[in-house]
Structures are given as structure tokens and as C-alpha cells.
Amino acid sequence: xxxxxxxxxxxxxxxxxxxxxxxxxxxEIDDEFTKLANESKNLLVDLSGVTFIASLGIRTxxxxxxxxxxxxxxxxxxxxxxxxxxxxxxxxxxxVMPITHDAASVAQMFGR
Amino acid sequence: MTLSLQKQEQGHWERAFKANVSExxxxxxxxxxxxxxxxxxxxxAFSMQVCLEELMSNIVRHGKERSGSQSSWPSGSGHLRxxxxxxxxxxxxxxxxxxxxxxxxLGKAVAKKIDQPLDQLEPGGLGIHLIxxxxxxxxxxxxxxxxxxxxxxxx
Numbered sequence: 001x002x003x004x005x006x007x008x009x010x011x012x013x014x015x016x017x018x019x020x021x022x023x024x025x026x027x028e029i030d031d032e033f034t035k036l037a038n039e040s041k042n043l044l045v046d047l048s049g050v051t052f053i054a055s056l057g058i059r060t061x062x063x064x065x066x067x068x069x070x071x072x073x074x075x076x077x078x079x080x081x082x083x084x085x086x087x088x089x090x091x092x093x094x095x096v097m098p099i100t101h102d103a104a105s106v107a108q109m110f111g112r
Numbered sequence: 113m114t115l116s117l118q119k120q121e122q123g124h125w126e127r128a129f130k131a132n133v134s135e136x137x138x139x140x141x142x143x144x145x146x147x148x149x150x151x152x153x154x155x156x157a158f159s160m161q162v163c164l165e166e167l168m169s170n171i172v173r174h175g176k177e178r179s180g181s182q183s184s185w186p187s188g189s190g191h192l193r194x195x196x197x198x199x200x201x202x203x204x205x206x207x208x209x210x211x212x213x214x215x216x217x218l219g220k221a222v223a224k225k226i227d228q229p230l231d232q233l234e235p236g237g238l239g240i241h242l243i244x245x246x247x248x249x250x251x252x253x254x255x256x257x258x259x260x261x262x263x264x265x266x267x
Contacts (some may be wrong), residue, residue, distance in 0.1 A: 018129055020140075020142065021164060021174075022136065022137065023133055023168075024133050024136065024137055027133065037237065052158075052165075054159060054165040054166065055165075055166055055169070055171065055236070055237075055239040056169065056236070057244055058238055059235045059238070062141050062216070062226075062230075062235040062236075063235050065230055066230055066233065066235070069230050069231065078245070083154075083158045087162060087242065087246075090225075090241070090245045091226055091238045091241065091242065092225050092241065093226060095226055095227075096221055096226055096230045096233060097230075108162040
């Protein structure tokens with residue numbers, strides 16, 4: 001699992017995850033991802049490189065979304081692969097953080 | 113049965129794993145190679161991966177070895193173990209996961225999904241809901257040594 005940051009304008013932090021967000025990876029990235037979310041208001045999480053997600057990976061995302069909400073912002077999930085998106089929607093993740101495939105609309109989703 | 117056992121017959125595969133996090137990845141790779149060689153549909157292969165990950169994760173993170181189980185199953189070393197069997201025929205694939213942990217009836221466990229607003233949401237605990245959602249059937253049996261969960265995937 002790789003985690004990389006891309007600077008964006010308008011106060012949005014973009015983080016790209018790639019690989020399997022399985023139990024082992026979730027444990028590995030948990031601290032770094034949570035720290036990043038704690039320091040962010042608006043966090044865009046690019047999931048296009050994630051090939052698998054387990055419930056523990058969803059837990060990591062939920063903790064991040066709660067942190068951004070506490071900071072008065074939100075977390076948005078961008079471009080999950082179909083299988084990963086099915087796991088997210090089956091768990092009703094989309095009810096607590098938006099999932100989008102439209103990168104152009106992201107700034108608007110953050111109210112920018 | 114020994115830990116290194118990897119048995120394969122026509123439409124049947126079985127292997128034993130230690131109950132730790134790195135072994136979940138090993139089991140996932142093993143299932144992936146079976147799915148590729150046997151030509152399972154992508155949706156079936158992915159559903160198997162979801163259920164495998166959640167079932168093994170439950171055992172690794174929550175399973176406690178049964179007292180007095182050191183003597184027998186599966187390798188006699190006195191540690192928590194997981195044995196996985198895959199059976200495939202034209203209509204369905206079944207994945208059976210056995211452990212030597214204390215009894216835990218997964219069928220009776222609460223299948224939690226996200227149903228609260230973010231500020232009230234307690235993160236985690238979605239695994240059982242995913243297992244039930246990504247399999248066509250799930251059956252729990254208590255065994256002499258611990259637990260057996262069988263999940264089924266229809267084509």
C-alpha cells in the first residue's frame with residue numbers, strides 16, 4: 001500500500017492510495033492517514049489505484065472522515081475501482097462521505 | 113494435517129495457515145492463484161477475497177485459542193490455526209474456514225453497517241455485514257476443535 005500527497009489549491013489536500021487496502025495495509029497506514037486527516041479540513045482521497053478494500057480499510061477512511069468533519073470540513077472519495085466501490089456502497093460508506101468519479105466537480109463538492 | 117499441507121484434487125484445494133496478519137495476505141495470494149488457474153469469474157474471485165479477509169481477520173484479531181486444544185488440531189503446536197478448503201463445481205464455489213478458537217457463532221453475530229451520521233458513528237465492525245453481502249450463503253458449525261464457517265458463492 002502506497003500513500004502519496006499531492007498539493008492542491010483552494011485548501012484541499014489530495015492523498016492518493018494505491019495497492020490493497022487490506023487488514024495489513026490498514027494497520028500500516030492507520031497512523032499516517034489519521035495524522036493527515038487530523039491536520040486537514042478538506043481531504044480528497046484518490047482511490048483509483050486501490051485494488052481491494054477490507055472492513056479495516058473502511059474503518060481507516062471513517063476515522064479520517066470524522067477527523068475532517070471535526071475540523072469543519074469533509075472527506076471525499078475519488079475514482080474507486082468498481083469492486084472497491086461495491087464494497088464501499090454495500091457498507092453504506094457513501095452515506096457519510098461522498099464518492100465521485102468527476103474530478104472536475106471536486107472543488108464544488110468542497111464548497112470551493 | 114501439517115501446516116505446510118497444500119492438497120489439490122479436481123475442484124478441491126486445502127491449506128493450513130497460522131493465525132496472524134501476514135498469513136491473511138498469504139492466504140489471499142493462494143486464493144487468487146486458485147481463482148486464476150481454475151478460471152473463476154472475476155466477481156466470484158473478488159467476493160471470495162472479501163470473505164476470506166474478513167473471516168481470517170476475525171479469527172486473528174478476536175480469536176482466542178481453546179484451552180486444552182494443544183494436543184491435536186491441526187499441527188499440535190498449541191497455537192491458533194486456520195485451515196481453508198475450497199471446493200468448486202459447475203454451479204458454485206464453497207470456502208470452508210476452520211479454526212481451533214473458542215466457540216464463536218458468526219451466524220448469530222450482529223451484521224453492522226453504517227447507519228448513523230458521521231459524528232455518532234463508531235468506526236469499524238463492518239466485516240460480518242460484508243461476509244453476508246458478498247456470499248450467497250453462510251453456515252456456522254461448532255466443531256470438536258473450534259469453529260467452522262462455510263461460505264458459498266454462486267456463479
